[in-house]
Amino acid sequence: xxxxxxxxxxxxxxxxxxxxxxxxxxxxxxxxxxxxxxxxxxxxxxxxxxxxxxxxxxxxxxxxxxxxxxxxxxxxxxxxxxxxxxxxxxxxxxxxxxxxxxxxxxxxxxxxxxxxxxxxxxxxxxxxxxxxxxxxxxxxxxxxxxxxxxxxxxxxxxxxxxxxxxxxxxxxxxxxxxxxxxxxxxxxxxxxxxxxxxxxxxxxxxxxxxxxxxxxxxxxxxxxxxxxxxxxxxxxxxxxxxxxxxxxxxxxxxxxxxxxxxxxxxxxxxxxxxxxxxxxxxxxxxxxxxxxxxxxxxxxxxxxxxxxxxxxxxxxxxxxxxxxxxxxxxxxxxxxxxxxxxxxxxxxxxxxxxxxxxxxxxxxxxxxxxxxxxxxxxxxxxxxxxxxxxxxxxxxxxxxxxxxxxxxxxxxxxxxxxxxxxx
Amino acid sequence: xxxxxxxxxxxxxxxxxxxxxxxxxxxxxxxxxxxxxxxxxxxxxxxxxxxxxxxxxxxxxxxxxxxxxxxxxxxxxxxxxxxxxxxxxxxxxxxxxxxxxxxxxxxxxxxxxxxxxxxxxxxxxxxxxxxxxxxxxxxxxxxxxxxxxxxxxxxxxxxxxxxxxxxxxxxxxxxxxxxxxxxxxxxxxxxxxxxxxxxxxxxxxxxxxxxxxxxxxxxxxxxxxxxxxxxxxxxxxxxxxxxxxxxxxxxxxxxxxxxxxxxxxxxxxxxxxxxxxxxxxxx
Numbered sequence: 001x002x003x004x005x006x007x008x009x010x011x012x013x014x015x016x017x018x019x020x021x022x023x024x025x026x027x028x029x030x031x032x033x034x035x036x037x038x039x040x041x042x043x044x045x046x047x048x049x050x051x052x053x054x055x056x057x058x059x060x061x062x063x064x065x066x067x068x069x070x071x072x073x074x075x076x077x078x079x080x081x082x083x084x085x086x087x088x089x090x091x092x093x094x095x096x097x098x099x100x101x102x103x104x105x106x107x108x109x110x111x112x113x114x115x116x117x118x119x120x121x122x123x124x125x126x127x128x129x130x131x132x133x134x135x136x137x138x139x140x141x142x143x144x145x146x147x148x149x150x151x152x153x154x155x156x157x158x159x160x161x162x163x164x165x166x167x168x169x170x171x172x173x174x175x176x177x178x179x180x181x182x183x184x185x186x187x188x189x190x191x192x193x194x195x196x197x198x199x200x201x202x203x204x205x206x207x208x209x210x211x212x213x214x215x216x217x218x219x220x221x222x223x224x225x226x227x228x229x230x231x232x233x234x235x236x237x238x239x240x241x242x243x244x245x246x247x248x249x250x251x252x253x254x255x256x257x258x259x260x261x262x263x264x265x266x267x268x269x270x271x272x273x274x275x276x277x278x279x280x281x282x283x284x285x286x287x288x289x290x291x292x293x294x295x296x297x298x299x300x301x302x303x304x305x306x307x308x309x310x311x312x313x314x315x316x317x318x319x320x321x322x323x324x325x326x327x328x329x330x331x332x333x334x335x336x337x338x339x340x341x342x343x344x345x346x347x348x349x350x351x352x353x354x355x356x357x358x359x360x361x362x363x364x365x366x367x368x369x370x371x372x373x374x375x376x377x378x379x380x381x382x383x384x385x386x387x388x389x390x391x392x393x394x395x396x397x398x399x400x401x402x403x404x405x406x407x408x409x410x411x412x413x414x415x416x417x418x419x420x421x422x423x
Numbered sequence: 424x425x426x427x428x429x430x431x432x433x434x435x436x437x438x439x440x441x442x443x444x445x446x447x448x449x450x451x452x453x454x455x456x457x458x459x460x461x462x463x464x465x466x467x468x469x470x471x472x473x474x475x476x477x478x479x480x481x482x483x484x485x486x487x488x489x490x491x492x493x494x495x496x497x498x499x500x501x502x503x504x505x506x507x508x509x510x511x512x513x514x515x516x517x518x519x520x521x522x523x524x525x526x527x528x529x530x531x532x533x534x535x536x537x538x539x540x541x542x543x544x545x546x547x548x549x550x551x552x553x554x555x556x557x558x559x560x561x562x563x564x565x566x567x568x569x570x571x572x573x574x575x576x577x578x579x580x581x582x583x584x585x586x587x588x589x590x591x592x593x594x595x596x597x598x599x600x601x602x603x604x605x606x607x608x609x610x611x612x613x614x615x616x617x618x619x620x621x622x623x624x625x626x627x628x629x630x631x632x633x634x635x636x637x638x639x640x641x642x643x644x645x646x647x648x649x650x651x652x653x654x655x656x657x658x659x660x661x662x663x664x665x666x667x668x669x670x671x672x673x674x675x676x677x678x679x680x681x682x683x684x685x686x687x688x689x690x691x692x693x694x695x696x697x698x699x700x701x702x703x704x705x706x
Contacts, residue, residue, distance in 0.1 A: 035526030039519040052554035253676040260470040293542040360549020
């Protein structure tokens, strides 16, 4: 390093030291970015894009314009509140589009799509499709309107066209409305009839059960974490295996063991029967209901509470409590006023983690939850592989995702993602 | 935790009550796992203890569910699928995750929190949502029902675990060691392989074990992204429990418990070795 005439430091090759340092820092930053880039791209393609694709699916309604390419844009211009049926032009476009779709057999897909909004639409479209196939639009003796109404009287009803009008745009909010038990008609958005409300109750049940499970894991996890944190390291290292073993054991193993324990002919009922506490007819129903879900999930998620609590408790200096005791606090007061407030961060960390995990749980409730113990995830799965209403599945998934993201931000505020540790 | 000599009667009672509560909670944690082991040797097709088993009558016990497991071609295929998928997704996620952790641990990495948030999002997003998104998207790009699709999906789910474990190893990393090596004339490549790699290896291996178990135990995504040809052990157990409950599942469960005990000990040994290497001794 030499000192130049102007006075700033230079490296051996004559470049200003400041510049050289800046350069090396930039190079370091670039290298760091290059190291992260492959994983970033990988996650983007295999994970983030699919999630976005699902978000899009929850509002996507391109099917109407795909199947009715001329009728749908025309129908959008019609005023559904006019009290009159759409123009002859719309009926003509519908018959021509419908004839093509009937030939390609895509018209039933549209019927099925609209059936989610109003039942009976699917059969209306099937019936109309069959008749459209036989019809030659060139040789009509009546108006297009009369021809279509002749196929099914429902085409003469305002509400059929109002529905079609509502779902003619490229996007729809109907999936989201269904996901919160609402429906839209010509007068605007209203609640569905009380007896067909499903999802709000399901969200409520999911939140309530997740809260209950979180509370139970705090209740059971706190004493264990406290014991582990205050024991000698050699003893606690041994005991922590009892926490880590369930953590490492397959989820399905733990779920099947709860089935073995809880079912009517299972270990617990057999034991209670053998010692005479219950009669053979009085066997307890502990599975395929909410009890099953709560017990099994509390067991499965308990390590996620104990481990963060334990790591927080380990950092609490024991002299704090000793100081409180020496100043006259009894052991309960010392715990309540000194030790416990120090562990709140750990309860928050573990609590949010357990809560996030439990609101998205699928496998365990599906196997031990019956009908009353299933959660929102089970309905998402049902709409993907059972009812095939993918839009509704995506809308429910989006709502669940929003909930989780909000909790995640909270977690980041309390703990910081950088501090997340495993095992 | 030991009770001091001057403890009052009340404190003594509370102390032993507390210990009893702890024992009960430990029992709650561990009994459901242990109970499955004897049940898997049941001679009868029940999920409970038969009177013969309680009386320790050898006739009550049998290994026929293990024989059923080993002789069933469906289960063998499931084991093969599980191992292939877990192995490849572990390789992908360990490689990408370790590189990213090395980059992220550099000082003043731009937008570190945001980047970390994106990279570990597969761990935060509920599995059912990941599964739904992947199902729709992979169907579009024709990866549904292929081994590659499931491997990519599992690799995405497993990378956060690798990133987190390796980053944790690197936070305790003493950077003066690499500077010392450079000062002594070692090239950056040489420094990386002779100094950095040996120090982070335990972290990388435990990250890889986490990744392996994530894939090996995963069932939601494989149910949606895979087809019958990708049927893994958890999938077979899931449908087994739903359709016909046979104690073969308990035999499989016992084998999986043995497997997880082995993994657990490996991870613990690595963790302790790592702490020793970094000079953090348990006290």
